[in-house]
Amino acid sequence: MILEIAQLQVKPEQSADFEAAFAQAQRIIAAMPGYLGHELQRCVEQAGHYMLLVRWRTLDDHQVGFRQSAQYQEWRALLHHFYDPFPTVLHYEQVAL
Template identity: 40%
Template sequence: MIFEIAHIHIKSATHAAFEAAVADAVPLFRRAAGCLSMALERSIEHGDHYRLVVGWQTLENHTVDFRGSADFLEWRRLVGGFFEAPPQVEHMNTVLTGF
């Protein structure tokens, strides 16, 4: 399993609407091939900063299957207008857990 971590900086005073749009997008991730989990986290220190953390079976499930789908276009339609800057996306493997 890999994790997609998208660092998202949104426009000020749009938190509630952005979070509602992400909630509306949950079914897009649920039906995506290889999608295992999805969570949205908000920074305590920087309230306009979020992290979208999505668990995928394979890197290609995200980079090929999801990004090449109509659901990805719908995702961007739902949330793209809130972005202050383009999201910065990286993919991570878990190499150690302590608990």
């Protein structure tokens, strides 16, 4: 299992609109092959800061299967205009429990 972690900085005045758009967008990612689950966390100390965690079966399920899909273009259209700056996305694999 691969854990994708994206640090999202949303323009603070657009947080409510971002959360509404994410409610739509999460259906897209949840339907992708290799998707295992996700959660979106909102920071309590910094306005507009979110952490998106997505669990994928493999790195290719995210990097190739999702990011190179037509569905990704829809995801991008729904969400990417909220970010400033563009998110840092890294992938992790479990070492120990």
